[in-house]
Amino acid sequence: MNEKELLVRKIENGTVIDHIPSGKGLKVVEILKVGKDQDGSVIVLINAPSKKLGRKDVVKIENRELTKEETNKIALIAPNATINIIKDWEVVEKRKVSLPEILEGIIKCPNSNCITNSNEPITTKFVVEKKIPLKLRCWYCERVFSENEITI
Amino acid sequence: MQLKNIMVRFLSLKNRSIISIRDLEREEIEIILKKAEEMEKVLSEGKNLETMKGKVLATLFFEPSTRTRLSFSTAMQKLGGSVIGFEGTQETSIAKGENLADTIKVVEKYCDVIVIRHPKEGAARFASEISKKPIINAGDGANQHPTQTLLDLYTIRRLKGRIENLNVTLLGDLKYGRVMKSLVYALAMFKANLTLVSPPSLEMPDEILEEIREKFNIKIFQTNDMLAGIRKADVLYVCRIQKERFPDPYEAEKIQRSFRITKEMIEQAKEDMIILHPLPKVTEIDQSIDFSEHAKYFEQAFYGLPVRMAIISLVCE
Numbered sequence: 001m002n003e004k005e006l007l008v009r010k011i012e013n014g015t016v017i018d019h020i021p022s023g024k025g026l027k028v029v030e031i032l033k034v035g036k037d038q039d040g041s042v043i044v045l046i047n048a049p050s051k052k053l054g055r056k057d058v059v060k061i062e063n064r065e066l067t068k069e070e071t072n073k074i075a076l077i078a079p080n081a082t083i084n085i086i087k088d089w090e091v092v093e094k095r096k097v098s099l100p101e102i103l104e105g106i107i108k109c110p111n112s113n114c115i116t117n118s119n120e121p122i123t124t125k126f127v128v129e130k131k132i133p134l135k136l137r138c139w140y141c142e143r144v145f146s147e148n149e150i151t152i
Numbered sequence: 153m154q155l156k157n158i159m160v161r162f163l164s165l166k167n168r169s170i171i172s173i174r175d176l177e178r179e180e181i182e183i184i185l186k187k188a189e190e191m192e193k194v195l196s197e198g199k200n201l202e203t204m205k206g207k208v209l210a211t212l213f214f215e216p217s218t219r220t221r222l223s224f225s226t227a228m229q230k231l232g233g234s235v236i237g238f239e240g241t242q243e244t245s246i247a248k249g250e251n252l253a254d255t256i257k258v259v260e261k262y263c264d265v266i267v268i269r270h271p272k273e274g275a276a277r278f279a280s281e282i283s284k285k286p287i288i289n290a291g292d293g294a295n296q297h298p299t300q301t302l303l304d305l306y307t308i309r310r311l312k313g314r315i316e317n318l319n320v321t322l323l324g325d326l327k328y329g330r331v332m333k334s335l336v337y338a339l340a341m342f343k344a345n346l347t348l349v350s351p352p353s354l355e356m357p358d359e360i361l362e363e364i365r366e367k368f369n370i371k372i373f374q375t376n377d378m379l380a381g382i383r384k385a386d387v388l389y390v391c392r393i394q395k396e397r398f399p400d401p402y403e404a405e406k407i408q409r410s411f412r413i414t415k416e417m418i419e420q421a422k423e424d425m426i427i428l429h430p431l432p433k434v435t436e437i438d439q440s441i442d443f444s445e446h447a448k449y450f451e452q453a454f455y456g457l458p459v460r461m462a463i464i465s466l467v468c469e
Contacts, residue, residue, distance in 0.1 A: 115274035140274025144359040
C-alpha cells in the first residue's frame with residue numbers, strides 16, 4: 001500500500017464528503033459538528049489533487065450517516081460537494097448538497113448592531129430569500145446581505 | 153378556504169408577539185385598525201374599560217422614549233390594567249451586566265405582556281423567542297417600530313378616509329429611520345402611491361424597495377427635490393434626521409439645516425394635504441407650520457392611544 005492510498009483510505013461505514021473547495025475542509029468539520037464525540041475517526045484531507053477542482057479537500061466521517069438536512073448546511077461553503085454514504089465499504093447513496101431555506105448557526109451577522117453580535121445566548125439564523133444571486137435575510141435584525149458581505 | 157385562513161389568523165393574534173410589520177398580513181392589520189376604532193369611541197365617550205383588570209403590562213425601555221412609553225402605559229391603564237417597568241438601564245441589573253435573556257425570563261413571570269425598546273436590532277424578536285408572554289416591539293435599533301406604523305395607518309385612514317391610491321410622500325432620513333422602513337412597507341401593502349424624498353446620502357436602502365416592489369407590485373418615485381414631493385402629496389410624512397445614528401454629528405447637523413420644510417413650501421401644497429410626523433421633531437418642520445390646518449402630528453400622537461389599546465387587547469384578551 002503506497003502513501004497516497006493511505007491518505008485516502010476507505011472507510012467501512014459512514015459518510016464521505018468529496019469535492020470540498022481546497023482550504024474549507026476544517027470549516028466543514030466545524031459546521032457539521034463532527035469531532036471528539038464521534039464514534040470513530042474523522043479524517044480531513046486537505047489540498048488533495050482533483051481532476052475537477054485542481055485541488056480539493058475531502059472529509060470522511062466514520063460510523064455516522066449524515067442526513068440531508070445536516071449536509072445541506074455546508075452548501076454555502078462547498079456548493080459542489082458530493083456526499084457519499086458508505087455501508088460495508090460500498091457507496092450506497094450518492095448525492096449533491098443544496099442550499100436549505102434557513103441557515104442556523106453558520107453565518108455571523110455582518111450588522112454589528114444586530115442582537116446576535118452581543119453577549120446573549122443566541123444562535124444566528126438567516127432566511128435564504130434568493131439563491132442566485134444569493135440574498136440572505138437575518139432573522140433578527142431583518143437586514144438583507146449578499147454573498148460578498150457575509151463571512152462564514 | 154380563504155375565510156378559514158382569516159379566522160385562523162384572527163384567533164392567532166391572541167398571545168401573538170408584535171415584532172415587525174413584515175410579520176403581519178393585511179387582514180391582521182385591518183383587525184387591529186378596527187379594534188382601534190372601537191377604542192377611540194370608548195375614549196371619546198370618556199369611559200374606562202375593565203377588560204385588563206388584574207393584568208400587568210411591563211415596559212422595558214433600554215433606550216429613552218417619551219411618547220411611546222407614556223402612550224403604552226396610559227393605554228393599559230385605560231383598559232383597567234396596571235403597569236410596571238423601567239426606562240434607561242442605569243439603576244437596573246442590566247447596569248450590573250445582566251443580559252436581555254435573563255431580564256426577560258425574570259420579568260415575564262411578573263406580567264402578562266411586555267413592551268420592549270432596545271438599541272440592538274432584533275432584540276424584540278429574540279425576547280419573543282424567550283418569553284411565553286407576548287412581546288410588543290416599541291423599537292429595536294434602526295430596524296422596526298410596528299406600533300408606530302399601525303398608528304400611522306390609523307391616522308391616515310381616520311383623516312383621509314382611505315389609504316389606497318392616496319399620494320403619500322415620505323420625507324427625511326429614509327436610511328436610518330426605523331419608522332420610515334416599517335411605514336413604507338405597510339403603505340405599499342395598502343397600495344398607496346409612494347414618493348420618497350431624502351437628502352442624497354440618506355435614501356431608502358435598495359433592498360427594502362426591492363422587497364416591496366416584488367411583493368406588492370407597486371411603483372415608487374424617488375427624488376431629492378422636496379418641493380416635487382410636497383406638491384403632489386395628499387399626506388406628507390416627515391421624520392427627523394437620526395443624528396444619533398450618524399458617525400459624524402457635524403455632517404448630520406449640516407443635512408438637518410438644509411433639509412427643512414418652510415411655510416413657503418407648504419403654500420404650494422394641495423389645500424387638504426396633511427402633514428404627519430412620528431415626533432419628536434427638531435427643526436425639520438418650521439414651527440409656524442404647527443399652527444396651520446395641514447399640521448396633524450399632535451392629533452396623530454393621540455391616535456397612538458386607541459391603537460395601542462387595541463394591540464394590548466388583541467394580544468392579551
